[in-house]
Amino acid sequence: MKKVLNRTFLLVLVLTLSFASLVNAEVVEVEFWHGFSGARLEVLEKIVADFNALNPKQQIRTMLYGTYEEGLARFLAAHPVKQEPALIGLYEGAMGAIHDSGMIIPAYQIPEKVGVEWDFGQYVRPIVTYYSRDGNLWSWPMASSTAMIYYNADHLREAGLDPDSPPTSWDELHEYGLALIEAGVVKHALAFGWPDWMFENQLALHNLEYCNEGNGREGHPTEVSWPNEFTDKLLTKWGDMAADGVWTYGGVEYDANGAFQSGELTFLMQSTSSLDGILRTVGDDFEVRTTFLPRLSEEYTRGNTLIGGSSLYVSNQATQEELEVIFEFYKYLARPEVDIYWHQNTGYFPSTNAALQRLMDGGWFTESRNHLTAFLQILSGKTDSHAAAGMKLGMFVQAREWNRDAIEKVSRGEDQRKALQYSADQVNKLLAEYNEFIQN
Amino acid sequence: MDRFPKHRVLPYGLIFPSISIIAIFLIYPFGQAIYQSFHRINPVRRQLVNVGWRNYVDMFQSSEYLNSFRNSFIFGVIVIGLGLAISLGIALLTTQRIRGAAIYQIAFIWTYAMSPIIAGVMWSLMFDPSIGLMTHVVGNLTGYWINFFNDTVAAFILVSVASIWVMLGYNITFFVAGLQNVPHELREAASIDGANTWQVFWIITFPMLSPTVVFLLFVNTIYAFFQSFGLIDVITMGGPSRATEFLIYKIYRDGFGRMQEGQAAAQSVVLFIIIAIVGAIQIYTSTRSAVYER
Numbered sequence: 105m106k107k108v109l110n111r112t113f114l115l116v117l118v119l120t121l122s123f124a125s126l127v128n129a130e131v132v133e134v135e136f137w138h139g140f141s142g143a144r145l146e147v148l149e150k151i152v153a154d155f156n157a158l159n160p161k162q163q164i165r166t167m168l169y170g171t172y173e174e175g176l177a178r179f180l181a182a183h184p185v186k187q188e189p190a191l192i193g194l195y196e197g198a199m200g201a202i203h204d205s206g207m208i209i210p211a212y213q214i215p216e217k218v219g220v221e222w223d224f225g226q227y228v229r230p231i232v233t234y235y236s237r238d239g240n241l242w243s244w245p246m247a248s249s250t251a252m253i254y255y256n257a258d259h260l261r262e263a264g265l266d267p268d269s270p271p272t273s274w275d276e277l278h279e280y281g282l283a284l285i286e287a288g289v290v291k292h293a294l295a296f297g298w299p300d301w302m303f304e305n306q307l308a309l310h311n312l313e314y315c316n317e318g319n320g321r322e323g324h325p326t327e328v329s330w331p332n333e334f335t336d337k338l339l340t341k342w343g344d345m346a347a348d349g350v351w352t353y354g355g356v357e358y359d360a361n362g363a364f365q366s367g368e369l370t371f372l373m374q375s376t377s378s379l380d381g382i383l384r385t386v387g388d389d390f391e392v393r394t395t396f397l398p399r400l401s402e403e404y405t406r407g408n409t410l411i412g413g414s415s416l417y418v419s420n421q422a423t424q425e426e427l428e429v430i431f432e433f434y435k436y437l438a439r440p441e442v443d444i445y446w447h448q449n450t451g452y453f454p455s456t457n458a459a460l461q462r463l464m465d466g467g468w469f470t471e472s473r474n475h476l477t478a479f480l481q482i483l484s485g486k487t488d489s490h491a492a493a494g495m496k497l498g499m500f501v502q503a504r505e506w507n508r509d510a511i512e513k514v515s516r517g518e519d520q521r522k523a524l525q526y527s528a529d530q531v532n533k534l535l536a537e538y539n540e541f542i543q544n
Numbered sequence: 545m546d547r548f549p550k551h552r553v554l555p556y557g558l559i560f561p562s563i564s565i566i567a568i569f570l571i572y573p574f575g576q577a578i579y580q581s582f583h584r585i586n587p588v589r590r591q592l593v594n595v596g597w598r599n600y601v602d603m604f605q606s607s608e609y610l611n612s613f614r615n616s617f618i619f620g621v622i623v624i625g626l627g628l629a630i631s632l633g634i635a636l637l638t639t640q641r642i643r644g645a646a647i648y649q650i651a652f653i654w655t656y657a658m659s660p661i662i663a664g665v666m667w668s669l670m671f672d673p674s675i676g677l678m679t680h681v682v683g684n685l686t687g688y689w690i691n692f693f694n695d696t697v698a699a700f701i702l703v704s705v706a707s708i709w710v711m712l713g714y715n716i717t718f719f720v721a722g723l724q725n726v727p728h729e730l731r732e733a734a735s736i737d738g739a740n741t742w743q744v745f746w747i748i749t750f751p752m753l754s755p756t757v758v759f760l761l762f763v764n765t766i767y768a769f770f771q772s773f774g775l776i777d778v779i780t781m782g783g784p785s786r787a788t789e790f791l792i793y794k795i796y797r798d799g800f801g802r803m804q805e806g807q808a809a810a811q812s813v814v815l816f817i818i819i820a821i822v823g824a825i826q827i828y829t830s831t832r833s834a835v836y837e838r
Contacts, residue, residue: 173800173801174800174801177800177801180587180588180803181590184590201587201588202588204588204589205588205589206588291689292674352673352691353673353691353694353784354673354693355693356693356783359693360674362672362674362675363672363673363674366674366675368675369674498588499587499803501801501802501803502802505802509785509786512694512783512784512785513785515694516694516695538587541584541586541587541588541589542586542588542589
């Protein structure tokens with residue numbers, strides 16, 4: 105009896121296994137690594153689940169890789185041993201290194217590889233410009249953001265300031281801050297997240313390049329442009345604001361959001377991707393408004409703010425079947441309703457012009473005008489200069505770290521020129537080493 | 545000497561799983577680290593370039609590394625010295641014959657049950673420059689407003705205090721256990737002979753506690769140099785201006801963030817040597833002075 109049972113069991117096992125492998129043979133599952141943590145994760149999971157429900161044979165499996173930095177390091181380490189995912193979302197800081205790596209298929213070649221034509225004109229222009237190389241799109245737009253000012257309109261009213269005319273320049277921001285502190289509304293008026301990115305944004309906003317070789321878009325940069333006359337003025341301003349208590353250093357990433365949300369600060373400079381989180385947390389506690397980043401002085405021409413967030417890259421080791429799934433997923437992301445869902449729940453820009461129009465026609469931007477601010481800011485900016493398009497360099501992570509180091513010193517009252525020069529020297533050394541590697 | 549007659553192969557078979565795990569997960573990666581420490585890895589194209597001793601030479605010439613080295617040692621001394629002293633003090637107090645001693649013991653011990661991530665989030669919220677409860681308490685009492693986001697000294701102190709706090713429960717547990725093993729008669733006899741509390745502690749209790757102290761010294765050294773990683777990552781991420789970028793955190797940043805794996809490998813080899821030397825000295829000197837006899 106026992107023997108018979110054993111045999112039956114074995115038979116069932118063999119049958120199940122062979123059946124399972126038969127079914128599996130038809131399903132193509134694409135691994136997708138991403139860095140969308142927090143509230144954004146649920147939104148992404150919903151989009152992927154809906155996509156997977158469309159066609160059981162084409163599946164995307166998501167995996168959160170941790171921070172953006174870790175994501176880049178992991179991809180670069182996994183690719184040579186063929187353990188990398190076919191699809192990965194990486195941040196703007198990864199662009200230089202990943203373009204140089206030769207491990208990806210440039211985005212513009214993907215439609216061709218699956219045998220279709222695709223109109224890249226349907227995507228919002230500044231996003232395409234940012235992720236392009238020699239006029240071709242290298243990574244697929246998905247989660248684009250830029251920086252803007254969030255402000256507490258109630259605070260401005262309390263201090264007798266007009267919430268309809270928020271500061272437009274650093275001088276005005278400084279004055280407003282002093283007035284708010286004097287009126288006893290806040291102890292500090294301003295903080296920002298991603299200080300290094302804010303510095304980069306200020307350069308781009310004044311149409312100034314960050315590094316040579318056409319801001320890194322025409323070749324591998326050999327040195328950074330700072331310190332210069334502009335950064336002298338900007339960092340002196342920041343130093344003065346810190347000395348007056350107007351600006352308080354708000355940490356590396358999103359630490360300052362908490363202070364803004366609890367009404368301890370009037371102004372917050374942060375990525376648009378924080379918008380929905382902030383609106384949800386603040387609720388009816390006070391009126392959140394948003395406006396464009398401040399300018400330093402009109403003696404510099406206008407540029408644009410920088411695109412941040414992440415975009416999608418495809419490994420050059422992906423199979424043809426995987427490519428087809430990925431392209432289906434890309435097409436799915438471009439559907440206006442999906443794009444709109446993503447935008448409305450994360451604060452990232454809609455990527456396509458069709459979604460944009462539908463949002464406008466449906467009255468979304470009048471209903472939630474804070475969702476329009478950053479978008480209008482970037483659409484109204486310049487797109488035809490390397491400075492406004494944003495810089496590209498291979499050792500981005502370290503460049504940022506050194507830049508941040510200088511900003512931290514300025515916030516502590518140290519000499520800005522000395523601090524920035526020291527950081528620039530370190531970055532230039534790193535650029536030289538990187539270029540040496542690239543040429544070998 | 546044949547300890548297992550008739551079983552020549554079996555003993556090797558039995559230890560094989562543990563040995564192979566050690567070989568695969570400890571010895572092989574360590575060999576890899578040594579190999580990588582003599583190379584630089586092209587961050588984007590992954591070729592290895594042999595650079596000889598350059599990683600080591602650069603390391604000891606880099607002011608960032610020397611800075612990290614110095615800070616790690618100050619941090620180690622604070623966390624180990626102050627941490628052990630405070631926990632011994634608390635353990636002594638909670639083993640006194642007082643009402644509810646057990647409750648106090650548990651109350652002090654539970655900090656160890658908390659994950660470093662939770663502890664880190666708790667401390668960084670408590671001292672958040674804008675919304676931190678303790679920031680406001682300290683600020684209103686003294687007029688000094690702590691901002692550990694950009695104040696290097698504040699960040700250093702915060703990380704040290706949090707690290708000591710996390711380890712308190714563990715240290716107290718062992719001290720309490722050690723103290724309960726000190727025979728009561730000995731202390732009583734000394735008191736009758738006219739020794740005051742301080743003398744009883746130094747002459748009777750502390751020497752009898754020395755095996756515990758030796759053990760905790762070693763565990764806390766490992767903690768301060770390696771396991772403090774989680775707290776640092778949550779509270780300061782090595783900042784501001786690298787003030788809390790201790791050796792172990794710098795290795796992580798260089799290897800996995802800054803894409804300088806060769807340099808990180810060289811640092812990890814150096815860190816290993818330092819810890820091995822410190823550990824050996826500690827065990828050697830303290831096992832000789834510790835009293836194991838009862």
